Amino acid sequence: MPKTPTSRVDKLLSSMGYGSRKEMARLAMAGGITLDAAPLLDVSIRIPVTPDLPKRMMVDGDMLDPIPGMVILMNKPLEVTCSHKEVGKLVYDLLPARWRRRNPAISTIGRLDKQTSGLLLLTDDGALLHRIISPKRHVKKTYRAKLARPLDGSEGALFASGRLMLEGEEKPLAPAELVIISETEALLSVTEGRYHQVRRMFAATGNHVEDLHRECMGGLSLPDSLAPGQWKLLSEDEIAMIFQ
Incomplete structure (x- = not known):
């Protein structure tokens, strides 16, 4: 059974784009971070980074963002570019602004050109990204x-x-x-x-x-309910469908 990863709270939140470690320490002391409904005052402690953590931790009054390893399904609109640096509207602008500061960074899994719309996957999981785009996988x-x-x-x-x-x-x-x-x-x-x-x-x-x-x-289709510019997080079962 895989070992559950752990992380210092300040390091985890900083890597997810919430701010510097010092800023996270100040936020915690002000009561802005809770875990299992209890104030978490010491952000130097290590906690298990489990899939249910976003349901258990609150940061500045909101549920924690998705933990590292997420996969996003987006309905890419026309005139939007799959790039971190090009001028103009980028696919990353359609995500929460804080997510631009995440480390590892969120990247598109392959690209759609500016004049192509539809199913686009993004992830911060580099190993999964390379599995999907690998020529050996023959993902259709x-x-x-x-x-x-x-x-x-x-x-x-x-x-x-x-x-x-x-x-x-x-x-x-x-x-x-x-x-x-x-x-x-x-x-x-x-x-x-x-x-x-x-x-x-x-x-x-x-x-x-x-x-x-x-x-x-693969076996993953763009939902009819997902309008251009909208996105959703994929479950493990949905991710597995990519390789079907």
Whole structure:
């Protein structure tokens, strides 16, 4: 059975973006930190960092933020960038401001370009991030593409062949699955994450993607109830669905 990690309270709260250790000590002395409904005055003590801690600890009148190891499912809107540093609206701006100061930092698991919307995962768990994006895992990503011109019927066989070579590359794409919805709309499932891959695949057939939306990663689907810009924390069972 894995050993439960422990941490000093001030170190934990500082790493979660609440402030410096000195600030946490002052907040505790003022009665601003409670554990199991009792004031926690000494933030130098070590406590078990268990999954139920956010339900048991209050900081400045609010429940503790999610402990390290969280995975966030976001419905990424258009015109928002998956970056920590670029100019303009960033996906991290859609999360609580304090979360920008967390260490380990929250990062996107792969990226969606500015003109692509839909399912985006973010985490502060580096090991999990690399498991999901590893080429060895073959995690399937499904996109809904709306196209400028009608499909001609040859795209499915080409994408599934494993022989399609994108311009400027030396290795053909892995087989991908195309499901036609209408003459100008399709679902495309890929297991790779090459630069602008879906757009370039349709461009190779002489078509142009006008609208692109990611719906699924593995067995995890974007809930219909999650509006653009909204997000939710994933449970362990939901995280496991990514690898199905």
